[in-house]
Amino acid sequence: NAGVTQTPKFRILKIGQSMTLQCTQDMNHNYMYWYRQDPGMGLKLIYYSVGAGITDKGEVPNGYNVSRSTTEDFPLRLELAAPSQTSVYFCASSDRSRGEAFFGQGTRLTVV
Amino acid sequence: QKEVEQNSGPLSVPEGAIASLNCTYSDRGSQSFFWYRQYSGKSPELIMFIYSNGDKEDGRFTAQLNKASQYVSLLIRDSQPSDSATYLCAVKEAAGGSYIPTFGRGTSLIVHP
Numbered sequence: 712n713a714g715v716t717q718t719p720k721f722r723i724l725k726i727g728q729s730m731t732l733q734c735t736q737d738m739n740h741n742y743m744y745w746y747r748q749d750p751g752m753g754l755k756l757i758y759y760s761v762g763a764g765i766t767d768k769g770e771v772p773n774g775y776n777v778s779r780s781t782t783e784d785f786p787l788r789l790e791l792a793a794p795s796q797t798s799v800y801f802c803a804s805s806d807r808s809r810g811e812a813f814f815g816q817g818t819r820l821t822v823v
Numbered sequence: 824q825k826e827v828e829q830n831s832g833p834l835s836v837p838e839g840a841i842a843s844l845n846c847t848y849s850d851r852g853s854q855s856f857f858w859y860r861q862y863s864g865k866s867p868e869l870i871m872f873i874y875s876n877g878d879k880e881d882g883r884f885t886a887q888l889n890k891a892s893q894y895v896s897l898l899i900r901d902s903q904p905s906d907s908a909t910y911l912c913a914v915k916e917a918a919g920g921s922y923i924p925t926f927g928r929g930t931s932l933i934v935h936p
Binding site: 742744746751752753754756759761769801805807810811812813814815816817 | 831855857865866867868869872911913915922923924926927928929
């Protein structure tokens with residue numbers, strides 16, 4: 712019973728590098744989300760998807776891109792990493808009817 | 824813009840006491856309400872959800888919802904040091920609206936022995 716799986720758990724990037732955070736869920740959820748969480752702050756929505764092929768911007772989308780080619784996978788792409796993107800990133804998914812979100816383990820990203 | 828407000832705390836209570844965590848929300852169309860617990864360095868995990876006005880109890884946890892006042896709370900009875908964590912309130916609109924949950928910033932709870 713894997714739930715939501717994120718990789719990697721930790722990553723250090725240099726300024727200007729790019730990377731993809733992987734997220735996969737095995738609960739057949741339509742909705743998937745990417746959040747970032749800065750120290751002492753709540754969860755800020757970066758992007759979300761309501762189904763395969765459909766994505767939309769959240770509160771803080773600048774510097775990120777996503778795709779949703781399958782129901783299971785929702786990768787987050789960081790282009791030209793900046794120190795402001797140092798954060799903990801959480802992927803989550805939810806069922807359309809119930810709405811409670813299930814979270815992955817998180818990725819702690821540091822940009823130096 | 825939909826807002827969910829929580830006192831950031833920390834809320835400090837002695838072991839065995841009742842911890843009361845509060846949350847207010849701005850969107851009157853909200854229909855689903857969730858409480859998540861997040862331990863330091865870990866991901867949020869759902870502990871309670873409530874859809875109707877009134878109280879919902881699950882073990883030591885009670886969620887209370889008052890839609891007229893746009894207020895949802897979480898009571899933790901017989902608080903234990905293991906309850907020390909940040910508690911996030913989340914709110915979701917009714918069917919037909921956005922299914923995106925909006926999170927508060929969380930309240931830090933410290934239960935001291």
